[in-house]
Amino acid sequence: MRIFPNIFWRVFDMNEWDELTPVEKVLKLCEKKSIAPSKVEKDLGFGNGYLNPKKVQDIKFKRLERILEYLGLGWEEFFTGKEKPATNGDGEIDNEKRELVNSLFDRLTFEQQVEAVNWLRNQAQSQEARDGHQED
Numbered sequence: 001m002r003i004f005p006n007i008f009w010r011v012f013d014m015n016e017w018d019e020l021t022p023v024e025k026v027l028k029l030c031e032k033k034s035i036a037p038s039k040v041e042k043d044l045g046f047g048n049g050y051l052n053p054k055k056v057q058d059i060k061f062k063r064l065e066r067i068l069e070y071l072g073l074g075w076e077e078f079f080t081g082k083e084k085p086a087t088n089g090d091g092e093i094d095n096e097k098r099e100l101v102n103s104l105f106d107r108l109t110f111e112q113q114v115e116a117v118n119w120l121r122n123q124a125q126s127q128e129a130r131d132g133h134q135e136d
Contacts, residue, residue, distance in 0.1 A: 017081035023053045025078060026067055033071050044070060 020028065030037050030051075037051040044066055049055055059067070068078055077083055105113060 021053060021057045022059045022064060023051055023056050026051055029071055029073060040067060040070060
């Protein structure tokens, strides 16, 4: 239910995400990750329907923390609805992430490295194809 007119959200640099309840935000994040809320409930040992916005509006902090960890997301994504960029703004991966990727990559055999590079290439092509379809 919208309490304020659209102009309010633009003036205060807010969006519809800010208006969602915590449960609604989690449901949207599950949708983005293509994970059924029922799977989250089951895997984390929550009761059936715990993520039902008709029954529950708020989520306890510890449970929310577990849900975000399960989804592989942080608090920034929860509060903004946007994934935290892996780059420093210039399209470059920041040094900390680059070092982590390099250390993991170095542990692979040559064959595994080739397989990983091919997989990443396919993922990038798939993302480009999806992005191209969304712009139409």
